[in-house]
Amino acid sequence: MSLEDDIKQDKFQSEQHKAAINIMFTSSWLHGINASYLKKFDITPEQFNVLRILRGSHPKKLMLSEVASRMIDKSSNCTRLVEKLRQKALVQREICKDNRRQVDISITDKGLTLLKKLDAEASLMKGIMDKLSKTDAKELNRMLDKLREDN
Amino acid sequence: MSLEDDIKQDKFQSEQHKAAINIMFTSSWLHGINASYLKKFDITPEQFNVLRILRGSHPKKLMLSEVASRMIDKSSNCTRLVEKLRQKALVQREICKDNRRQVDISITDKGLTLLKKLDAEASLMKGIMDKLSKTDAKELNRMLDKLREDN
DNA sequence: TCTAAATACTTGTATATACAACTATTGATT
DNA sequence: AATCAATAGTTGTATATACAAGTATTTAGA
Structure with missing residues (x-):
């Protein structure tokens, strides 16, 4: 359409x-x-994104602001997003001993298991995005990056 | 970047x-x-979008669901968006006499005046988007439309 | 005509973003 | 050591989306 x-x-x-x-x-x-x-799967795209970020660094923990800086969407909400994942036992929060201002976040086994089930999400996106050839996609990326230059 | x-x-x-x-x-x-x-100007992009839709049809009124169908973002929220504009006296709401289920919305003079002041917004977007040539923009549109085919 | 379905909109709840104000802890300066 | 600034998070408020359930009105069918 x-x-x-x-x-x-x-x-x-x-x-x-x-x-x-x-x-x-x-x-x-x-x-x-x-x-x-x-x-x-009772999870939002934003929460899914945070889980993937944490899987990417697993088993290394990330401090909250590191999670935030890797998020696609704006990250002012990171505390509350992580709290929701914690309530579902998908991530673990702990105050850093070396720097007690800092909160370290890591993905739990339950979180990793859930992500495994969600690999189909990647296929779904792939099905859509593969309507573009690799060359087209590259061109699209070039143009979008160009828009965000400077400013 | x-x-x-x-x-x-x-x-x-x-x-x-x-x-x-x-x-x-x-x-x-x-x-x-x-x-x-x-x-x-104490207005959000979503509210701005609704105002422009109404200016587009002015002086003809639009029923709420017509406004909704023209919105860029998802429109489940249309009632509340319009209500906020009404509180600022930028639009007018009236129950349609011929069909009392229906709510007709129109932009007020105050709304039109505000939009005039906001023409600079168009220049701002133009400044960004004109980093792409017309040919590039056309190509970008082609690719985005292609992604949304079927599904 | 009475009833059921369709239409048009409203409202409640959960989630998310933006922004500003806030707390707590650490680091740096004098 | 005392103070001030910087850092790391948290929390409150306004706005928005998604979805589901609700109301009111109109239309269509038996």
Whole structure:
């Protein structure tokens, strides 16, 4: 479905303007697909992202601000996100002995087991994204990176 | 700044996978720029979007669900969004006489005046998006539309 | 005409973002 | 050692999304 149909608009000021809307619309669309898949496992895309970050460093712990800096979405909410994962016993929190300001987070076995079950999520995304060739995807990445230059 | 630096990740499973993350990251980045600009005018990007939709149809009123269907972001929240604009006297709500289930929304003069002041927002976005040539933007739109095909 | 279904919108709850103000701890300066 | 600034997190408030359940009104069918 074209963007014009999706948001019932038939003209944009320019291709560039349309592209801005298209990026945001497609992002929201991707997020929605992800969310609805992950919901069956009682987890949100944001929580899923944190779990993957922690698996990436496992068995090394990460301090909260390290988790935050690796998050895709803005990370002001990191404390509360991690707290929700802790309540589900998917991660562990502990005050760092060397620096008691610091909170170290690690993924639990239960968290690792859950992630294993969620490998299908990767396939789902792959199914969508592989509509683009590797060359196209590279081009897309180039353009998006270019937009974020400077500023 | 490259995506790798932005989210402190140095490898992705594929260019396609990276593109998915890049779309969501760039969307969030665009939203943030917009939000911080609009904040000075005590309005959010979502509310701004609704105002522009209403200016587009002005002086014709739109029923709530028509507004919703034109929104970029998901529209389950339309009632509350419009209510916030109404509290600021930027839009007007009235029950439709012919069909009392229906709520007709229109932009007020105050809303139109505010939008005029916000034309600079368009320039701000233009400044960012014009880093892409028209050809590039067209290509970007083609790729994003392709991702959303079917599914 | 009475009832059931469809339509249009509203409201409640859980989750998330943004931002600002706050606490606690550590490091640095005098 | 005492103080001040920097660092690391936490918490409160406003806004937004998603979803589900709710109300009110209209339409369609028996």
